[in-house]
Amino acid sequence: MSECKHVAIIMDGNGRWAKSKGYPRTQGHLVGTDNVRNIAIAANDAGIKALTVYAFSTENWKRSKEEVDYLMKLPFVFFKKFIDELMEKNIKITMIGEMSEIPKDTAKVLQKAIDQTSSNTGMVLNFAMNYGSRNEIVRAVNNILNDVKSGKEINVTEENFNDYLYTNNLPEVDLVIRTSGEQRISNFLLWQIAYSELIFTDVPWPEFTPDKFLECLDNFKNRDRRFGGIK
Ligand code: IPE
Ligand code: IPE
Ligand code: MG
Numbered sequence: 001m002s003e004c005k006h007v008a009i010i011m012d013g014n015g016r017w018a019k020s021k022g023y024p025r026t027q028g029h030l031v032g033t034d035n036v037r038n039i040a041i042a043a044n045d046a047g048i049k050a051l052t053v054y055a056f057s058t059e060n061w062k063r064s065k066e067e068v069d070y071l072m073k074l075p076f077v078f079f080k081k082f083i084d085e086l087m088e089k090n091i092k093i094t095m096i097g098e099m100s101e102i103p104k105d106t107a108k109v110l111q112k113a114i115d116q117t118s119s120n121t122g123m124v125l126n127f128a129m130n131y132g133s134r135n136e137i138v139r140a141v142n143n144i145l146n147d148v149k150s151g152k153e154i155n156v157t158e159e160n161f162n163d164y165l166y167t168n169n170l171p172e173v174d175l176v177i178r179t180s181g182e183q184r185i186s187n188f189l190l191w192q193i194a195y196s197e198l199i200f201t202d203v204p205w206p207e208f209t210p211d212k213f214l215e216c217l218d219n220f221k222n223r224d225r226r227f228g229g230i231k
Helices: 014-020 025-045 065-088 104-116 133-149 158-163 210-221
Strands: 006-010 050-057 092-096 124-131 175-178 197-200
Touching: 014 025, 025 050, 025 065, 025 210, 050 065, 065 104, 065 124, 092 104, 124 133, 175 210, 197 210
Parallel strands: 006 050, 006 175, 050 124, 092 124, 175 197
Antiparallel strands: none
């Protein structure tokens, strides 16, 4: 039985959940944001070392301006409500994704939370924000080319390629959970999930409770991970 160090969640279904209740899509995002706190606390209490949450993809810019603007305001809401509790729990905030394309005030509030929690030694709560895996891989290749141009001698290996990814400081992704029924990856951590276990649940993100999260961890415990070998 292998330890589950790093869980990555595709938090999907906010819009459909809201629609089913007769609310605007934005209400789903608001309730979904509160739920990041609930699941982060549960994960931290369960001894998970890193929790990556897919908050905004490089493809989500295709949505209406109204929805994108709303999503970009959510970090303000989240950290205003929960930063004290996250500090108490010793949780460290990090971010993966292209920060330079995020509205300046949103980037600022994210950076503030990253700085404020940088000495915390508990679970890493890692926000994938303006994150796309293809973008991450192309960026890594360009950074390698730049290093070579500036005289560095590099023999690219799986290990040092990893160093060029946003996730270079995080443990391997053990488990990916996607809520709300879709069974796809949607440009999330393509390199990193080569041998991750996958769980797809029909529960929409706003209704994905800590108990359901713990059920996923139990399910993971029963998986037989072979990594290509024979047991
Ligand atoms: C996930 O919920 C949140 C983001 C992608 C930002 P969705 O907004 O994708 O909700 P559905 O899939 O439309 O229900
Ligand atoms: C994936 O959900 C992105 C996030 C959860 C942030 P989407 O709702 O954007 O994915 P698709 O469009 O259904 O593949
Ligand atoms: Mg969706």
